[in-house]
Amino acid sequence: MSEIPEVVSRLRAAFQAGRTKPLEWRKAQLTALKAMLLEQADDFFAALHADLGKNAAEARSAEITFVANEVDHTLEHLDAWVAPEAAPLPERLLPGRGTVVREPLGVGLIIGPWNYPLHLVLAPLVGVLAAGNAAVVKPSELSPTVSAAIARHVPAYLDPEAVAVVEGAIPETTELLEQHFDHIFYTGNGVVGRIVMTAAAKHLTPVALELGGKSPVIVDTDVDLRLAAERIVYGKFMNAGQTCVAPDYVLAIGDTAEKLEPLLAEVLRAKFGDDPAASPDYGRIVNTRHFDRLSKLLGSGRVVTGGRTDRDRKFIAPTVLADVAPDSPVMGEEIFGPILPVLTVASLDEAITFITGRDKPLALYAFVGSPETKQRILDETSSGAVGFGLPVAHLTASDLPFGGVGESGMGRYHGKYSIDTFSNLKAVLDKPLG
Ligand code: NAD
Helix, strand or coil, rough: CHHHHHHHHHHHHHHHHHCCCCCCHHHHHHHHHHHHHCHHHHHHHHHHHHHHHHCHHHHHHHHHHHHHHHHHHHHHHHHHHCCCEEEECCCHHCEEEEEEEECCCEEEEEEECCCCHHHHHHHHHHHHHHCCEEEEEEECCCCHHHHHHHHHHHHHCCEEEECCCCCCHHHHHHHHCCCCEEEEEEEHHHHHHHHHHHHHHHCCCCEEEECCCCCEEEEEECCHHHHHHHHHHHHHHHHHHCCCCCEEEEECCCHHHHHHHHHHHHHHHHHCCCCCCHHCCCCCCHHHHHHHHHHHHHHEEEEEECCEECCCCCCCCCEECCCCCCCHHHHCCCCCCCCEEEEEEECCCHHHHHHCCCCCCCEEECCCCHHHHHHHHHCCCCECCCCCCCCCHHHCCCCCCCCHHHHEEEECCCHHHHHCEEEEEEEECCCCCC
């Protein structure tokens, strides 16, 4: 811990010496980052399995390939994204030239969570480096094997003068937050988000807070419910429900719930078998604290399928709860686990009122047939993202901004949005002297 101020000073000296600014340096770092992911994939898979029971297919797509794609997309467009951008001037300033110049901010701090422990520190790192910054990466202590793998491999692949990994828990993060950074990128819960923002305020450091919340799924009466069940199951139960953009609960309109519930049970059986505890595709809860928290939520409704738990193995079966009251415990907090409550609402109006009466979610999903209904949802609700017909996958589109609003966070990243987040957009007016 005593080395933290020294580490940050070293990175700042490298930044100030101009080491991270050249485009060649940035591209070389991104290329090395991708090489690390591909060459060390087996080590990362083993670490993800040790910490989260994550299967290799999910680990490959959601952690390794996701970040590798983000690198490819950034390398393809970086020249254009950081090129000075001409801005039209008002007539009274003519003749003259207006330009927006993107300059790196300096030294960034990335604080990551445990649920996608590789993806959620390396995807922001792609943007931080592409924008020409130095960075400290602080992985989550709750996924210690992945944290150790990051600490082992990053210094071997990336420029150690400009990128450092600091491992640790609250004391180390607190010490990091005492330092002066030029940007702080935090992913995790809102309680710590507030601690991060308070610490950042001391140095007037800009922050991006990627937080969570209860992302609803509206299911209307005029859609293929089998398809809806399949896609909801895909989004909800990957990583045993420990996904920030996972569907949190379903608002089923009219008589949809009674038709949807058996379909959800059927799809779950097809995906994980009669005994999900024996399925190599099904993950585990990260620790006993979260296991105990989730176990208490199982009593919030009638169990349609699932409900089984095994504390020793941190296993909670994929569970669908019906007849859930809006004020029940499972509706009081972000679930962040494999429990899907289904609530009935009489109409679209009631679904919208339900959603707007609560914190703004990170994502809102809807299986609805008519374009008018889609438009009403877009116009009358607020969320970080909207997914019609498919949950979660919007985050894999690098040209869509990713982030939350209100309680689900602030700031955007992915693709070009990362460049803007980690840059100073400098306004330049050039007026001829003549
Ligand atoms: P976590 O417990 O791993 O904490 C995240 C980070 O905060 C860790 O690096 C940890 O060391 C640090 N931290 C914890 N307490 C701290 C303190 N008192 N002071 C300073 N730093 C501290 O992860 P978590 O918060 O349990 O993550 C789950 C939450 O994150 C959920 O709400 C989820 O929705 C959200 N999440 C959001 C996104 C997103 O992209 N928006 C992605 C993943 C998770």
